[in-house]
């Protein structure tokens with residue numbers, strides 16, 4: 612038997628999830644965010660399924676190049692914009708659009724002569740304090756873009772929400788108010804919402820929304836799972852039991868002997884570990900599905916294997932199916948046990964796993 616660990620990508624769930632975005636943000640165009648290899652799901656595979664999107668958002672040029680090489684001719688926005696003036700020719704040749712968030716990028720654009728002006732998204736920092744022009748610099752940046760021959764007319768206006776995953780955090784309303792105030796006298800398509808904005812803040816929908824994580828079936832909100840938000844999980848990480856054994860009371864389990872059997876009991880060895888992208892920090896008690904039933908991780912996950920408590924699965928046998936997250940076990944739950952977020956787990960899935968598509 613070859614190694615049973617695999618990642619399954621459910622393509623019909625992807626299509627379902629983008630239709631859910633359409634239902635929630637009816638009047639808005641959708642920029643589907645597929646940076647970081649489509650959150651670990653495979654850039655080209657995901658782009659092909661999301662043919663219903665109005666544009667794609669990626670972090671940087673190489674990701675966009677990959678899409679164009681695969682023949683994808685949809686609008687593509689570089690969310691971090693150009694890193695250097697040298698990139699602008701290629702950006703123009705590939706027909707990409709840029710976010711402009713820093714004075715250094717204004718300078719690049721002002722110094723270059725392009726055969727055709729670039730579609731530009733002016734990023735405004737309304738409080739996240741990552742990318743974007745601070746409020747007092749917005750008029751200056753907007754005027755310089757308007758006067759720049761390398762920039763197409765009809766500048767898009769953009770900001771990013773910092774705390775929209777918390778429904779009651781008043782900072783989101785403040786960010787919205789700041790944004791609407793700063794752009795009051797400016798025309799142009801606007802965009803604010805990430806997935807959390809799409810689900811929890813309808814007033815953030817405006818002309819364009821920018822969903823990422825919800826396309827992959829995961830709730831961006833701290834108090835719900837994707838299933839509860841009407842989404843379907845796209846990725847399932849699965850494997851099988853490769854050993855089952857009976858241990859005596861007080862016997863230790865795994866590296867560091869951090870867990871001891873509270874009684875005589877059955878344990879199972881699962882063929883996947885942190886070398887596959889399972890979080891090494893997942894503690895004993897993290898849920899795992901064996902034969903579709905919940906059991907728990909015991910001891911530390913190792914590189915290729917981990918051990919589970921089979922006291923509630925006395926009939927379990929070598930070869931039985933195991934799900935680490937995905938269908939039947941929300942990755943939100945595993946992430947929360949491991950002290951991280953689903954985004955990190957999805958992006959961290961190792962390419963050595965067999966990749967299976969269905970739907």
Ligand SMILES: *Cc1c(COP(=O)(O)O)cnc(C)c1O
Nearest residue numbers: 644690771805806821822823824
């Ligand atoms: C990654 C990203 C998004 C998508 O965020 P999700 O929380 O995954 O929906 C939207 N906008 C920008 C600028 C991003 O970088």
